[in-house]
Amino acid sequence: MIPGTFDYLAPSTIDEAIAALAAHGDDAKILAGGQSLIPAMRFRLASPTVLIDINRVAGLEYLREEAGYLAIGALTREHALEHAAELMRGYPLLADAARVIADPLVRNRATVGGNIAHADPANDHPAVMLAYGAEMVARGPGGERHIPIDDFFLGLFETALAHDELLTEIRIPKPQPGAGGAYLKIERKVGDYAVAAVAVQLAIDGSRVSAARVALTNVSPAPMRSAGAEAALVGQELSEATLEAAGRAAAAECDPSSDLRGTAEYKRDLVRVLVKRAARKAAERASARP
Amino acid sequence: MSKHTISVTVNGETRGGEVDSRLLLVHYIREQLSLTGTHIGCDTTSCGACTVLLDGRPIKSCTMFAVQADGHSVETIEGVAQGGNLHPLQEGFWEQHGLQCGFCTPGMIMTAKALLAANPNPSEDEIRHGISGNLCRCTGYVKIVEAIQYAAAKLREQPEEVAA
DSSP: OOOOOOEEEOOSSHHHHHHHHHHHGGGEEEESSOTTHHHHHHTTSOOOSEEEEOTTOTTOOOEEEETTEEEEETTOBHHHHHTOHHHHTTOHHHHHHHTTSSOHHHHTTOBHHHHHHTTOTTSSHHHHHHHHTOEEEEEETTEEEEEEGGGTEEETTEESOOTTOEEEEEEEEOOOTTEEEEEEEEESSTTSOEEEEEEEEEEEETTEEEEEEEEEESSSSSOEEOHHHHHHHTTSBOOHHHHHHHHHHHHHHOOOOOBTTBOHHHHHHHHHHHHHHHHHHHHHHHHHOO | OOEEEEEEEETTEEEEEEEETTOBHHHIIIIISOOTTSOOOOSSSOSOTTEEEETTEEEEGGGSBGGGGTTOEEEOGGGTSBTTBOOHHHHHHHHTTOOSSOSSHHHHHHHHHHHHHHOSSOOHHHHHHHTTTSOOSSSOSHHHHHHHHHHHHHHHHOTHHHHO
16 A cells, blocks of 8 residues: 655754744644554555655754753654663653564664554553543644643544644653652553553552542543542552452543454453553552552 | 655665655655565554664654765665675574564564664563564464574674674
């Protein structure tokens, strides 16, 4: 399968990329890792007439701890996350996800920013970033702005980015002592999208959950948090009853469709079980770093 | 549609050409360079049969445009044997029966080559994780893992070949 025709631009700076976006409007798409966009173009599900390849833009590929947050350049390859073992120790939820996104070959090209900006609820980073309460940094002709992840996803393949804005950096707040996270994904085989997956980031104070964010992958039309699951966890001890309540709340709140990966009913039950397991694992990790 | 003149180092040689922006790297390799050892399996970014090394990293050449490879280095299965001698990986697949139909083999070998360059003594789990993006529909992977272990052992005995 051959993609449709398009003009190819390869800017070398962020400003040039933004200028190209501004000049070509909605006909243009950013080409980052291309691991979602190129297959979509081959299926003719996407037919942009201009591709702006940002792979030659300097200064978008980095992973470093800043004061209070982990900064991930939008063009950072998934491969880099998977192999930054030392840094990832403080971000176990992200480390979990890094090993299960697509497959190792795809991870050598795929980018963190692309996985998020594509706004596919089947992708893994949206739920991870929702659970972390991450901040997206975008650059446009008018300068830089910071978008809380809770305001970022507007719908299927739809984000708060304007057509002439480029996602440049992802900021994950540094987890405090007593915080832990986990990402659990059920997939039919390596490389497939999740049947369902759950991201949990929580904090334990004494014996109770003091804060929790729970987000779900591929069980809703847009990336989503489960407010019900979070409410069921916060203020409670992590008893079987608490976990079950959280799992049931998320299962009720999500909106999966029946497809080749399973029936909606099956996926809801997966969500119930995965929320329980992920919350338990997150709590174990939280207790390991009081 | 834009046309672009590119220059790519393929198996150590500088290769050029004019490409349409939409030409996929795998089609450039197979049709313009006539290097047909790189296979097209699934057409859906699933199978890894088209794996080549881009600057040493295994990638799916069906999911990258040829124009993006301009200025980069590409290694295909044709570049693996040196001086008429099989690479230890090729020898391993031969000795350990690491293939039946052989369709996935070039991609497997390219992925394994990068794996062993980064980790000369991988555990079985690390090998299985490393090749998890390359699908084989014949062997069930046991023999493929053994082939890679064979090559790893041989390369460790002959460290000068690691660089090659």
